[in-house]
Amino acid sequence: MFWTSYFLAVLAIALAWPVPILLSRAQWPARSPFTAMLLWQAIALAGGLSMIGAMLVYGLEPIGDNLLAGLKSLAGMVFRNEPTTALGFWHIFALSAAALLSAHLVFTLLLTYYKIQRQRRRHRELLALLASPSADAARTMVINHDSPVAYCLPGGARSVTVLSDGLMAALAPDELRAVLSHENAHLNQRHHLLLWAFAAWRQALPWLPTTRLAQEAVNSLIEMLADDVALKTESKATLIKAIAIVASGSTAAPGAPAARMAFGPAESDGGQPGATGGAGALVTTASRVSRLLSPQPPLPEALRYAVLGACVLLLAVPTALLIVPGLLG
């Protein structure tokens, strides 16, 4: 029981700081983005689990031999006013921190979901009035705007890909198909769920290196995954050209200080302005293009299985440490 809490604390610290830094510097995620994506999810889940678990186990140590027995006695203290003399100050502190952190994580996840849904609904309402359905592709709308813009707005059956006039004019048909298949990959593979979870994870613990690194890595990995889908139907040269045209065309657009001032309030509901905009996007675009220009072979199968094994262990070990002693006892 005692050693469990120390082990979980060490695991939590490792997953919060050195492990994500090492992984974010590694080169192999570009070779097998899907495997890397699973590893980031395992790191985030195991990190949260061991953080809360370490505090819970430490706090319950004096009142139970294992987690279940401890929780049972704690419930007795909370609901039936049994004496709490066994718990010292630090035990109560750890238990409160565990409860607060759990509530904070769940609350942030829900709040982020609500905010995202609200923004998407508003965006869809305006699109319905401003954009017209595309004649060529299903679930695609065209908006009247000069700079080349393509994006997808997820929303279950109402998911839509939006293209600007400028983009349609700048791209050849095969390049346009590459863009559409890239955006459809985002929608089909439900990338918005990953973005939601990692955005909430970062919003909840912004000062933790792992949350920023994880969000940046996930943003970059989903682009690679979508590029890989586009490459199944279109040639590499076509996709690279499409990326280059859209990237060089969109340089003029972003600054727009007037628009920023006019719609200032929209910015205020996020945490740190510009935190995910500039640098993250730069890395993503550059690494996407260099990945396409000089492709590396995917990780050898043995290594991929090793990483998958590490993911399973990351999740299984803290879970087992928390639950198995209670089941055995």
Next chain:
Amino acid sequence: MASLGELERAVMDLLWASQEAATANTLRDLLAQSTRSAGGTAGHEGKDLAVTTVLTVLSRLERKGLVERERGTRPHRYQAVSSRADHTAELMHEVLGSAPDREAVLARFIGSVTATEAETLRKLLGHS
């Protein structure tokens, strides 16, 4: 009978084009006209359109913050809150801007790139 969504679109198009306030009656007549001229055949769609339907559409648009009602006049006169260009700019700002949770709201084909980044991209492409 056109759906509410299509009517909302048609009403906004009229309000954006005219730039001045109009009553529900005026809008109904304009809508009937446009469906008659566009519809080719007898144009019974226009006849079916009741003023109450137009008022429903207007109140939905008002709730969405796209239309405002002039107080004090009877019947009420409605006008667009901001121009079509402004709304497009609002949308594009949401897409191109750097609001922290934008990346979770929608996924862009290419993130914002600075001039130096575009230069690097051109160099990368030159080498291939």
